[in-house]
Amino acid sequence: MARSKKDPGSPRLVDVFGSFSLVERVPRSLVEKSIEDAGKTSIRDCVLNATLTLYLVLLMALYSDLAAEDVLCRVMSVVDPENEYRRVNKQTISEARKRLGAKPLESAYNSLAQASRPESGRYRLLSVYALDGSCMDLPDSKPNSEHFGRAASSRGRTAFPQLRFTALVEQGSNFLLGAALGPYSVGEHTLARESLGALPADSLVLMDRGLVSFAIVSQVLERKAHVLCRVKRSLELPVKSRLPDGSYLSCIYASVNDRRTQTNPLAVRVVSFRIEGSEEEYRLLTSLLDPRKAPARELAALYAQRWNIEEAFRDFKTRLKGSWDTLRSKTPDGVRQEFWALLTVYNTVRGCLMEAALLASTKPSRLSFLKAIRILQDAVPNAVSGST
Numbered sequence: 001m002a003r004s005k006k007d008p009g010s011p012r013l014v015d016v017f018g019s020f021s022l023v024e025r026v027p028r029s030l031v032e033k034s035i036e037d038a039g040k041t042s043i044r045d046c047v048l049n050a051t052l053t054l055y056l057v058l059l060m061a062l063y064s065d066l067a068a069e070d071v072l073c074r075v076m077s078v079v080d081p082e083n084e085y086r087r088v089n090k091q092t093i094s095e096a097r098k099r100l101g102a103k104p105l106e107s108a109y110n111s112l113a114q115a116s117r118p119e120s121g122r123y124r125l126l127s128v129y130a131l132d133g134s135c136m137d138l139p140d141s142k143p144n145s146e147h148f149g150r151a152a153s154s155r156g157r158t159a160f161p162q163l164r165f166t167a168l169v170e171q172g173s174n175f176l177l178g179a180a181l182g183p184y185s186v187g188e189h190t191l192a193r194e195s196l197g198a199l200p201a202d203s204l205v206l207m208d209r210g211l212v213s214f215a216i217v218s219q220v221l222e223r224k225a226h227v228l229c230r231v232k233r234s235l236e237l238p239v240k241s242r243l244p245d246g247s248y249l250s251c252i253y254a255s256v257n258d259r260r261t262q263t264n265p266l267a268v269r270v271v272s273f274r275i276e277g278s279e280e281e282y283r284l285l286t287s288l289l290d291p292r293k294a295p296a297r298e299l300a301a302l303y304a305q306r307w308n309i310e311e312a313f314r315d316f317k318t319r320l321k322g323s324w325d326t327l328r329s330k331t332p333d334g335v336r337q338e339f340w341a342l343l344t345v346y347n348t349v350r351g352c353l354m355e356a357a358l359l360a361s362t363k364p365s366r367l368s369f370l371k372a373i374r375i376l377q378d379a380v381p382n383a384v385s386g387s388t
Helices: 013-017 028-037 050-062 068-079 090-100 103-115 142-148 188-198 214-222 256-261 296-319 332-359 369-387
Strands: 126-137 162-170 176-183 203-207 226-230 248-252 266-274 281-286
Touching: 028 050, 028 103, 050 068, 050 090, 050 103, 050 332, 050 369, 068 090, 090 332, 103 176, 103 332, 126 188, 126 296, 142 332, 162 188, 162 296, 162 332, 176 188, 176 332, 188 214, 203 296, 214 226, 214 266, 226 296, 266 296, 281 296, 296 332, 296 369, 332 369
Parallel strands: 126 203, 203 226
Antiparallel strands: 126 162, 162 176, 226 281, 248 266, 266 281
8 A cells, every 4th residue: 555645734743842852841950859858969079960960860761772971971072072071981970870879860750740740631520540550671680680570481580670660641641650660579559559649639540450459449539539440250240220321330349258248338330341343241340420420431432541551651661761671770779760760751751742742733642752752862962051
């Protein structure tokens, strides 16, 4: 099939994106506060002070295919023609990163995520999020292996240590919010409950069947939010009352004993449907009990948006990280530092795409995540030069 001609009305990303840069999006005031909150303000009297080191770690996440010293050279060659930083080598950078630690990067990520939290994905009056988890491969070092562990495989253990993480994905922008990470042995349920601490009130969270539990549904409701999730076939959901749209009211319990004694039931609604061409019946559980405010057909269609989280995780784990199979860092604290830096850069790219789409009167999904990364990479030296 012949390739269709480019839509003449589609925007060139560079035209609407050129004024954005990572350095401007992560302001120095926020960086210094993150460092101060972590108790690192005394790290000043060296070539790589805490502020410059934090920016360097962020830029290492942006320039994922470059060695750390090459990232520093690319930026500082514009800022410092005399090149005082020529004497900075890999060891110097490693020591500076170790002094800085992971806490300032985690603080910067959380501060920026809260400040720029979009709510572009909505269902009626509710903002919509998806919650899920994934894993990332780490360098095969002894400290990483001992701390993070490895997944089991048919031949013993996987080639690389892995970290496990969960996050909320804002459905309109694909922002990653409320991220939580831990060793591979930490279950998704444990991390998911930590991520739910970032879920705002008046929102709806979409979840796959692997995350559904009485504790998680209860936590969402305590935050004055709602759930819409697929459930396993084995979960007993007795019909309490049939509703006009074909859904029905049911309840779930915290334990088998509570179910047997019918103690402390949690009211839920069940929506059953089949996809055309498939015999499998899908069951969705929701805390939206009124079919007039949330019809079954709308909920079934809405749940399909949960797959946006796969796109978000792909961009975060693969497209942003570049051609490397693993992260860079060979120590647990370095891994955590790099993880928070990658998240901060990822959300910065997403934020720029949102604004660029608004300027171009188009949808963010029409703009390329990879091209946005390249444009931000090109913008960094000029932005640093202009801020000195």
